[in-house]
Structures are given as C-alpha cells and as structure tokens.
Amino acid sequence: MKRAQRRNSRRGRTKMKSAPSKTLLSEGYLAQPQRLLQQQQLQSTSCSSLNAVPSCFQNLVASESAVEHLPPSSDIDMDIYSGGVDEKDFILSQDFFCTPDYITPECQNTFTTSDNNKGNISCPNPPEKMKTTKSKILKQDSISAKSPDSPLSDQQIVELSKDNCCNGESRTEKTVATGSEKGLNYVSQSAVSLRCHVMPPPCVKNPYLKDVLDMDVDPFCSWRLKCSGYFPASIGADCLSRYRTDFHEIEQIGNGNFSRVFKVLKRIDGCLYAVKHITRQLHQDTERRKALMEVQALAALGFHENIVAYYSSWFENEQLYIQMELCDCSLAIQKSSLILTEGEVLQAIHQIAKALEFVHERGIAHLDVKPDNIYLKNGVYKLGDFGCARLLDASLPIDEGDARYMPQEILNETYDHLDKVDIFSLGVSMYEVLRGSPLPDSGPQILNLREGKLSLLPTFSLQLQNLLKVMVDPDPNRRPSAKEIVENPIFHRVLGNAKSNADISTTKFQPDDHFGKLVN
Numbered sequence: 001m002k003r004a005q006r007r008n009s010r011r012g013r014t015k016m017k018s019a020p021s022k023t024l025l026s027e028g029y030l031a032q033p034q035r036l037l038q039q040q041q042l043q044s045t046s047c048s049s050l051n052a053v054p055s056c057f058q059n060l061v062a063s064e065s066a067v068e069h070l071p072p073s074s075d076i077d078m079d080i081y082s083g084g085v086d087e088k089d090f091i092l093s094q095d096f097f098c099t100p101d102y103i104t105p106e107c108q109n110t111f112t113t114s115d116n117n118k119g120n121i122s123c124p125n126p127p128e129k130m131k132t133t134k135s136k137i138l139k140q141d142s143i144s145a146k147s148p149d150s151p152l153s154d155q156q157i158v159e160l161s162k163d164n165c166c167n168g169e170s171r172t173e174k175t176v177a178t179g180s181e182k183g184l185n186y187v188s189q190s191a192v193s194l195r196c197h198v199m200p201p202p203c204v205k206n207p208y209l210k211d212v213l214d215m216d217v218d219p220f221c222s223w224r225l226k227c228s229g230y231f232p233a234s235i236g237a238d239c240l241s242r243y244r245t246d247f248h249e250i251e252q253i254g255n256g257n258f259s260r261v262f263k264v265l266k267r268i269d270g271c272l273y274a275v276k277h278i279t280r281q282l283h284q285d286t287e288r289r290k291a292l293m294e295v296q297a298l299a300a301l302g303f304h305e306n307i308v309a310y311y312s313s314w315f316e317n318e319q320l321y322i323q324m325e326l327c328d329c330s331l332a333i334q335k336s337s338l339i340l341t342e343g344e345v346l347q348a349i350h351q352i353a354k355a356l357e358f359v360h361e362r363g364i365a366h367l368d369v370k371p372d373n374i375y376l377k378n379g380v381y382k383l384g385d386f387g388c389a390r391l392l393d394a395s396l397p398i399d400e401g402d403a404r405y406m407p408q409e410i411l412n413e414t415y416d417h418l419d420k421v422d423i424f425s426l427g428v429s430m431y432e433v434l435r436g437s438p439l440p441d442s443g444p445q446i447l448n449l450r451e452g453k454l455s456l457l458p459t460f461s462l463q464l465q466n467l468l469k470v471m472v473d474p475d476p477n478r479r480p481s482a483k484e485i486v487e488n489p490i491f492h493r494v495l496g497n498a499k500s501n502a503d504i505s506t507t508k509f510q511p512d513d514h515f516g517k518l519v520n
C-alpha cells in the first residue's frame with residue numbers, strides 16, 4: 001500500500017504538469033482498470049486464483065463512477081495506440097493503478113496466466129484488447145524485472161537495468177522504432193527515466209572488509225568497467241540538496257587541499273556534526289570510487305572511541321559529502337594555539353596508538369597520521385581523515401600522505417610494513433607537537449627525522465623522547481607496533497600507575513648529539 005501511495009503521489013506530480021493528462025485521467029487512466037476489473041470479476045466466477053484483485057485498484061475504480069462516462073473501450077485503446085494520447089502517459093497509468101508494471105516485479109503476476117495455471121483452472125480468454133494491453137505490460141516486465149519464470153539471470157538483469165538507466169535514450173529509441181514490434185519491445189522514455197529514479201544504485205563491495213578480501217578487488221580498473229555508471233553523478237542536480245535539506249550550516253571549521261569542513265546542525269535530530277565537503281569535482285566513476293575509499297574505510301572500521309565517528313555520506317552535484325562526529329579542534333600547530341603538556345602528549349600518543357592498534361588489527365593502515373588529522377574532543381584524542389587509508393597488504397593503490405611525516409621506505413615505494421609507516425608518522429607528529437613549531441616542508445631537519453635523528457627537547461622527559469626516537473627508527477622492523485606502544489609502561493604515568501612513576505624517577509639521561517639514551 002505504501003508503495004502504491006508513493007507511486008500515486010509521484011504520478012500526481014507528473015499529471016499536474018500537462019493539460020492533456022486531464023483527459024487521460026478520465027479516459028485512459030480509468031478505462032483500463034475498469035476493464036481490468038470487469039475482466040477480473042468475470043474471471044473470478046471460475047478462477048479462484050484471481051479473486052485477490054488489489055484493493056487499491058478496486059477502490060479507485062469504485063470511487064470514480066467512471067463507467068457511465070467512459071467511451072467504449074475500443075475507442076480508448078484506439079486513442080492510446082494511434083498516438084492521440086502521449087505514450088508516456090499511458091505507461092505511467094499502469095503504475096498509477098498498481099497494475100503489473102516494469103518496476104514492480106512482485107505484483108506482476110496478478111493478472112498473468114501463470115497465476116491461472118497455478119490453480120489448474122482454465123480461465124476464459126481475455127478480450128482481444130485486454131490481451132494487447134497485457135502483452136505490453138508483460139513485455140515490459142520481461143525487459144526490466146525478473147519474474148519467477150524469467151529466463152534472465154541476475155547478472156543479465158543488472159546489465160539490462162544499467163543499459164536502461166545509463167543509455168536510456170539510445171536503447172529506448174531502438175525499441176520504439178520497430179513498428180510491428182512496438183507492442184512487444186516497447187519501453188517509453190518516461191518509463192526509463194522513472195525507473196532511473198526508482199531503482200537504487202547497485203551495492204558496492206567494500207574493499208576494507210575482510211570477507212571480501214578473497215575476491216578479486218580492483219577498484220580502479222575492472223570495477224570501473226563492471227560498475228560504470230553505478231554512482232549517480234549528480235544527485236541533487238534537481239535542486240534538492242540533501243545537505244541543505246538535512247543540515248543547517250553553522251560555520252566553516254576547516255579546509256584541506258580539496259575539501260571544506262563545516263560545523264552543522266542536523267535538522268531532524270538537533271545534534272551538531274562536522275560535514276566534510278570534498279570540493280573536487282568527481283566526474284568519473286573512477287574518481288568517485290577513489291573518494292569513496294575514505295568512507296568505505298571508516299564504515300569498515302566501525303566505532304572506536306579514538307577514531308572520529310563516521311555517520312553517512314552521499315554524492316551531490318558530483319561532489320562527496322561526509323557526515324562525521326564534530327570535534328573541538330585538531331592538533332595542527334599552525335592552526336591552533338593549543339600547547340600540550342607532557343602528560344597531554346603522552347595521553348595523545350597512548351590514545352592514537354590505541355586507534356592505530358584497532359585499525360591495524362582490521363588490516364588497514366591510515367597512511368596520513370599527522371597533527372592536522374588528530375582531533376581533540378572533550379579531552380579525548382581521535383584519529384580522523386581516512387582519505388589515504390589502505391589495506392596493510394598494499395593490495396590497493398597507495399596514496400601516501402603528507403611527505404613531512406612519511407618515512408623513507410614510503411618515499412622509496414617500499415610497502416612491506418604499512419603499519420609501521422603509521423608509527424613513524426605518529427612519532428614525528430608528536431615530536432612536532434612537543435616542540436611547538438611546525439616542521440618545514442623539506443630540508444635538513446626533515447632528512448634528519450627520516451634518519452631517526454631527533455633534536456633534544458630539554459624540557460621533556462627522556463623517556464618520552466626515547467619513545468619518540470624508537471618510533472621514528474629508519475628501520476621499520478625496529479619500530480614498535482601500535483600494541484607495543486599501548487602497553488609501554490611509560491603510559492602508566494598518565495594512567496595513574498605509581499610503580500611506573502617510581503621507574504621514571506630512577507632513569508638517567510646520557511646526552512648525545514641528537515637524542516638522549518636512557519640508562520639505569
């Protein structure tokens with residue numbers, strides 16, 4: 001019933017547009033169901049399986065005492081097929097009355113002979129005109145929806161629907177053109193366009209989920225071919241902006257290379273969120289797929305306290321929107337005046353290491369850890385911006401993040417230890433936060449960092465600096481894993497462990513050029 005109501009309202013909008021449709025409402029629209037109902041009533045005396053005529057159908061016909069002022073049925077059909085009535089309106093009328101149609105496979109058998117056969121009762125042959133109408137409907141069904149008897153495979157259905165949706169014009173032209181076949185292969189333009197609105201795009205496999213890893217996932221090549229046209233390029237081009245409809249924009253809170261991030265109020269739940277608007281035009285499916293990898297990674301990961309939560313995403317005017325948890329600020333040195341104490345930096349390392357442990361356990365590497373992508377919300381540190389996240393096995397094309405935070409092996413395109421890339425980046429990030437001034441884009445400081453050399457920061461404990469030093473070791477094998485970092489006793493201090501405090505007080509510092517070494 002809901003489906004019928006939806007269709008009716010959609011149809012209602014269509015009908016209001018043109019004057020000729022009014023005539024149709026009293027003639028074409030009503031004549032056909034009336035005759036179908038009469039036919040049903042006739043058949044119901046001998047054919048039990050046809051007793052269940054859709055009630056909406058009956059109500060509509062009964063409520064419109066259309067019988068008296070209807071022209072003879074032959075005239076109506078003549079009108080319809082002679083072109084006196086717009087073909088598109090005729091097709092739409094099928095939908096209006098819940099008759100079997102091209103988008104409603106589950107209803108399509110209401111009047112089919114297969115239903116008759118089910119009951120093993122021979123029904124009277126329908127009148128000639130009915131047959132014509134029915135064969136037209138059935139042909140449309142066979143073109144666009146899979147009936148239980150359909151010889152088409154699921155694959156064929158998808159292919160066919162793709163063709164109809166994406167190359168609707170040419171296909172429609174072809175099928176309509178062949179005069180004698182008109183009744184057989186006919187699919188009107190409006191039917192195709194309506195179908196495009198009704199049919200949701202096919203589901204996409206998420207490459208970050210383990211259960212699809214054994215499949216041949218190749219999002220930049222074969223997928224593009226298989227799924228060409230899957231993602232509507234411009235939902236929202238009809239002026240209905242989901243962003244504007246669902247959210248009230250409060251202010252811009254950030255921007256990236258190809259993105260702007262807004263603080264928004266979601267109208268329906270009254271909560272604040274961050275919406276990232278990727279401003280790069282995503283004309284091609286390949287580009288859309290690549291942009292989608294960020295949300296696929298977030299969705300595959302699921303919730304973790306130390307990861308910026310992901311809520312939803314959508315395309316609008318060829319651009320991607322991502323609705324996320326709103327954070328207070330990022331740790332970007334240039335952007336904030338935030339000065340962290342050693343205890344806070346330890347908290348940040350511990351919490352982001354927990355996020356990385358969670359991410360790595362799920363076979364994913366972030367590959368763009370940097371202060372800009374570490375957020376603070378109510379005293380909790382959160383890892384965000386998964387735009388570069390890839391599978392640990394490097395089976396997805398790598399897009400390395402900010403070069404200042406990248407270890408040498410990534411620049412050499414060696415991708416054997418992608419989890420350790422994140423550890424290096426976290427080490428450099430926290431070193432930058434501790435020293436309180438932004439790292440240069442290049443130069444000797446950056447080269448030293450890639451060689452694992454950190455200049456001493458006298459005001460901070462050697463334990464912390466030693467931890468950072470080992471995290472940026474040029475040999476990825478010697479860097480600790482995220483799990484090892486989380487379990488490091490140094491964090492007992494910030495977690496309130498007295499024993500660890502005692503350990504710290506007994507440590508001694510032995511200076512060298514770049515970094516102190518702890519000796520007992």
Ligand SMILES: Nc1ncnc2c1ncn2[C@@H]1O[C@H](COP(=O)(O)OP(=O)(O)OP(=O)(O)O)[C@@H](O)[C@H]1O
Nearest residue numbers: 253254255256257258259261274324325326327385
């Ligand atoms: N969830 C959020 N809450 C608060 N601010 C955010 C949030 N997400 C992003 N921002 C702000 O927007 C900025 C840009 O966001 P983000 O890093 O996701 O974009 P980007 O295009 O990937 O940028 P880049 O390529 O420079 O990393 C961030 O630096 C931050 O200031």
Ligand SMILES: [Mg+2]
Nearest residue numbers: 256372373385
């Ligand atoms: Mg970012």
